[in-house]
Amino acid sequence: MSANAPSDLRADCSNCFGLCCVALAFAKSADFAVDKDAGEPCRNLLADHRCGIHPALRAKGFTGCTVFDCFGAGQKTSQVTFGGESWRDSTDTAKRMFAVFPVMRQLHELLFYLTEAVALRAAKPIRADLLAALEETERMTRTGPDAFGALDVAGHREGVNALLLRASELARAGAPKQKNKRFRRGADLIGAKLAGVDLRGANLRGAYLIGADLHGADLRLADLIGADFRDADLRGADLTESLFLTQAQLNAAKGDARTRLPAALSRPSHW
Known part of the structure; x- marks a missing residue:
């Protein structure tokens, strides 16, 4: 993946180091069969970063894994932010990578919504603002690994959400008015x-x-x-x-x- 290419918003596990299976915590529930701390590799993760039970995740109690979507943040973190260096390479890399991935995932989710909003015909009155927000979000995803902690993702998300709500209002204006409260x-x-x-x-x-x-x-x-x-x-x-x-x-x-x-x-x- 080129460092300057537009973000791929579909998960590509073949170019990710299994980050969702390591960086995130699981709580034993109807969605996960076991407890797992953040930074601890899932017991089903193989040495090549693939899931050892992928075809049987639901049957084995890992439904939560089947509904998770990183919106392409996994491969961006693995191949762009860390240039193909795996968390297995060093303890320091692992620590930094596990801190970046959840933030990257938030930004990629915003990219997903903004990309859809830009394509809405009804959102034409605010398209320039949507494109500016899209560009800024993309820029934030290109932040160096040691500067991710300084990003004001919450503040940025607040501004993006206001734009997405406006885009939604414009799009829904052409639908029948819902009267049921x-x-x-x-x-x-x-x-x-x-x-x-x-x-x-x-x-x-x-x-x-x-x-x-x-x-x-x-x-x-x-x-x-x-x-x-x-x-x-x-x-x-x-x-x-x-x-x-x-x-x-x-x-x-x-x-x-x-x-x-x-x-x-x-x-x-x-x-």
Whole structure:
């Protein structure tokens, strides 16, 4: 990967040193079969940085691994920030790399959302601001490894979120106005019966949709940034024009061949 090339926002595990399997902590739960401290290699990580149980992660209690997405931060940290030097090479490299990766992952997530926002036709009035934010975020990802700790990622994220919200408002302005007050930002819709419901243009940012029945629901132009879709039923749902939907959200849900997806995302193998 060229140091000056635009960021790849899809995870490329073949060019990463298994950072999500080492740098991050796991807590034993329904998503992870074991506890693991940050900086401790997962017991399933092989010497070549591949997962030894990848085809059987769900069956062996590691569902959380199947829904994680680094948005390409793994290969950026491994091949650009550290120039192909592995955390296995030295204790110092490991310490610095494990500190950089979580920050890089936050920045790459912002790049993912900003890239989508820039492409929205309705966001044309603020496209210049979105492009400026995209460029600044990209610049931050190119920071040297020893300067990552000084980045004001929280402050930058706040500014980006304001732009993304404005882009969302512009895009959703063309959708039917949602009158049901249940469908709002951060709504508790855990286990909600929403089969076939028209959710076009709904602001479901950060909504809890865990186990919700969205069978056949229309989610076009719904803002889904940060919505929790764990075990949500998306069979036959229409997500083709939904806003800020990620692969990780889809991987956490249940769907089928009739579920309509945005072109940039893939149908999960377990559906």
